[in-house]
Amino acid sequence: MDGLFTDARDALGELTILVNCAAVESQDVSDIADIELDRWSSTQRANVDTPMVLTRLFAAQGIAGAVINISSIEASKPAPGHGHYSTSKAALEMLTRATALEFGGLGIRVNAIAPGLIMREGIEEAWPEGVAAWNSAAPLGRLVDPDNVADTVVFLASPSAASITGSIVTVDCGLSVKSGW
Numbered sequence: 001m002d003g004l005f006t007d008a009r010d011a012l013g014e015l016t017i018l019v020n021c022a023a024v025e026s027q028d029v030s031d032i033a034d035i036e037l038d039r040w041s042s043t044q045r046a047n048v049d050t051p052m053v054l055t056r057l058f059a060a061q062g063i064a065g066a067v068i069n070i071s072s073i074e075a076s077k078p079a080p081g082h083g084h085y086s087t088s089k090a091a092l093e094m095l096t097r098a099t100a101l102e103f104g105g106l107g108i109r110v111n112a113i114a115p116g117l118i119m120r121e122g123i124e125e126a127w128p129e130g131v132a133a134w135n136s137a138a139p140l141g142r143l144v145d146p147d148n149v150a151d152t153v154v155f156l157a158s159p160s161a162a163s164i165t166g167s168i169v170t171v172d173c174g175l176s177v178k179s180g181w
Contacts, residue, residue, distance in 0.1 A: 016065035017157045018058045020051035020092075029081035040084045047088035048095060055099050055110065064107025066157045069096050070149070071114040073172050089114075093168050100166030109165040111156045116172025119143035139174030 023046060030039065055067050071089045078086035093112055100110040117123075117134045123143070124131050135141055149171055155161055156169065170176050 014063050015058060015061065016063060018054060018065070018067045019070070019153055019157075020054055020067065021070040022046045022050045030084065031081055032083040035084055043084045043088050044091070047085070048091045051092060052095055052099075055095075055103075059099075059103045059106060059108055062106060065109075066161070067099065067103075067108060067110040068153050068156050069093075069110070069112040071096070071112040071168060073114050073116045073170060073176055075114060075168075077176070096168065097166045104165055109156075109161070111161070111164060111166070112168045113149060113152050113156070114168050114170045114172070114176075115149050116144050116170075116175050118146050118149065120146070134175070137175060137178055138172070139177065142173055144171055144173055 028039065030036075051069055055069075058065070058067060069092050071092050072085070074082055074086040075089035075093045093114070096110050096112040099108075103110060116138070117130070119142070131143065134143060152169055152171055156164065
């Protein structure tokens with residue numbers, strides 16, 4: 001991993017923004033009682049271990065900048081069968097806060113974005129009941145536009161967010177203000 005970082009730094013120069021947006025190949029549904037340890041571990045590696053390693057390498061540059069971790073609203077509201085995913089995103093949010101505390105003295109701001117259900121091609125056909133339930137429960141009545149998540153990344157990386165660190169920004173069309181969906 002260190003060689004990969006060095007190669008990227010040599011090719012790009014000084015890195016001042018890191019966006020940790022890792023994911024496993026597919027987010028399967030599995031109860032914790034039934035999940036295979038390999039599946040649990042691969043989810044934790046993708047969503048916690050990799051951002052930790054990359055954030056540590058980013059901080060080792062000794063350059064002020066911004067780290068943005070992509071979490072999920074499931075970090076605080078787990079969905080049935082997503083315990084492995086929810087646990088990993090909750091750990092990522094704590095990693096966000098811990099690294100904000102530890103690397104703040106270097107001028108590194110660390111924040112996370114917790115999106116809700118994101119609109120993507122084919123989701124309405126693949127999961128019509130879930131999309132319908134989301135749309136009826138979300139105060140804005142729609143799924144999250146991926147551009148809204150990207151805009152939040154740009155904001156958190158910008159000088160406009162110079163005093164924001166250790167925060168989790170929720171982008172979920174208001175769903176988290178409701179008691180459930």
